[in-house]
């Protein structure tokens with residue numbers, strides 16, 4: 001198998017020149033860079049993080065490969081962290097691998113909003129291509145985590161007949177249950193495995209542990225963009241030139257460059273329109289051992305039938321993390337942790353109508369995320385949690401911990417009314433795994449994802465609205481479409 005061509009930073013010529021420089025090696029950046037390199041273009045992929053290795057402890061993976069060691073939080077009326085990956089492969093190295101295509105009504109809306117410049121039919125071709133390259137397939141029954149199996153049973157009995165296995169990006173998955181902490185079997189299909197190490201011979205140059213910190217537009221004497229990159233290993237600055245720059249630093253980082261360098265006609269909008277898919281998980285205690293650490297954690301899922309605004313998906317929290325994150329204290333926490341082998345977990349996320357913002361008063365390394373959850377989303381969170389709690393009980397759980405920082409957060413209990421009245425946004429325990437929309441197509445970038453001549457955006461920030469489904473396939477598809485557009489442009493030039 002081909003390995004990535006690692007850039008020897010010390011051996012660089014004076015100012016090397018490229019057809020395309022791509023910053024960020026996640027779903028968007030990895031797909032654009034890999035596709036263009038395979039088409040024969042001279043591509044440099046710049047990644048702030050380093051390569052990943054599967055550590056034996058989940059906490060180690062979080063410390064090494066999650067931005068801000070996983071503790072990046074929003075400011076607003078909710079308590080919610082937003083983890084993202086900083087490593088080769090970006091967030092795809094630490095994601096669950098679930099693949100769901102963009103809901104068709106959204107594609108139709110984007111086509112209408114763009115007056116036909118975004119074409120649903122064309123985009124579906126890229127969704128299929130992404131699907132194939134990620135080798136997306138249904139989780140087989142033998143690999144499904146026991147936690148998921150138990151909850152599926154209760155979900156089907158509770159009016160969700162379509163509850164079933166999810167499709168995931170993997171090749172050779174053995175159900176080791178560590179997807180979010182770097183797959184120990186290298187089975188999960190990350191952006192690196194799908195687009196940068198595909199065995200077809202041509203891969204881009206990859207400069208790891210290097211960060212885009214500066215950009216200069218072409219001027220009279222120089223027709224190319226000049227980028228300043230910080231070598232994070234020895235803190236030196238490297239300059240490179242490129243005909244085209246693709247910013248793919250993720251929805252929380254890319255707007256920094258748009259705002260800082262006043263890119264495009266509407267730089268002030270960059271960072272607005274942030275959707276995050278607020279999510280939460282429940283714990284259920286069963287009589288018999290569940291052994292939830294076995295198998296694929298996010299193996300099964302379902303959605304509410306009426307509107308597609310809630311998705312329920314499997315999750316497993318290793319005990320070392322559960323002890324930190326369960327909303328329980330003292331003897332209650334001890335009670336649940338002593339019985340953790342009998343505990344099943346399952347989560348949900350909502351398609352949010354609230355919108356946040358990201359700003360950079362302390363520079364690109366410390367994005368400040370502002371997000372206030374509106375009332376409809378608060379109700380949706382509560383409704384989702386109570387529906388899932390009832391599914392746990394229908395599955396045979398004796399007790400369920402709600403995602404609520406309140407002493408009355410364990411069901412079933414006599415005084416259900418108290419649980420309901422304690423349900424305020426500040427008390428809900430949430431996480432959000434899908435920041436999107438901060439440089440939206442049709443607002444900050446055009447339908448070809450161009451922000452100004454020579455500069456494009458190719459990550460989750462271009463997605464115009466909250467998707468309601470896990471976003472990686474949509475981001476990959478946008479990136480493949482962008483790569484096709486750039487290849488044509490470069491050839492025609």
Ligand SMILES: Cc1cc2nc3c(=O)[nH]c(=O)nc-3n(C[C@H](O)[C@H](O)[C@H](O)COP(=O)(O)OP(=O)(O)OC[C@H]3O[C@@H](n4cnc5c(N)ncnc54)[C@H](O)[C@@H]3O)c2cc1C
Pocket residue numbers: 023024025026027028029046047048049083084085086087088089090091092094095096097098099100180210211212213248249250251253298364433434435458459460461470471472473475
């Ligand atoms: C725990 C977790 C589980 C998830 N599970 C799923 C799932 O099952 N299915 C799904 O569809 N989605 C899932 N997601 C979300 C999905 O992985 C992301 O939405 C997707 O990877 C985002 O792609 P991106 O290209 O926008 O950004 P990223 O993948 O985040 O990539 C951005 C990259 O840019 C780099 N970078 C940032 N700044 C700079 C700079 N200045 N210079 C150079 N490099 C820079 C970062 O280090 C990073 O590698 C999950 C996310 C998390 C956190």
Ligand code: SF4
Pocket residue numbers: 097170172173174175176177178179180182183184185186187188295296297
């Ligand atoms: S379940 Fe295990 S083997 Fe399968 S992709 Fe996740 S970490 Fe890898």
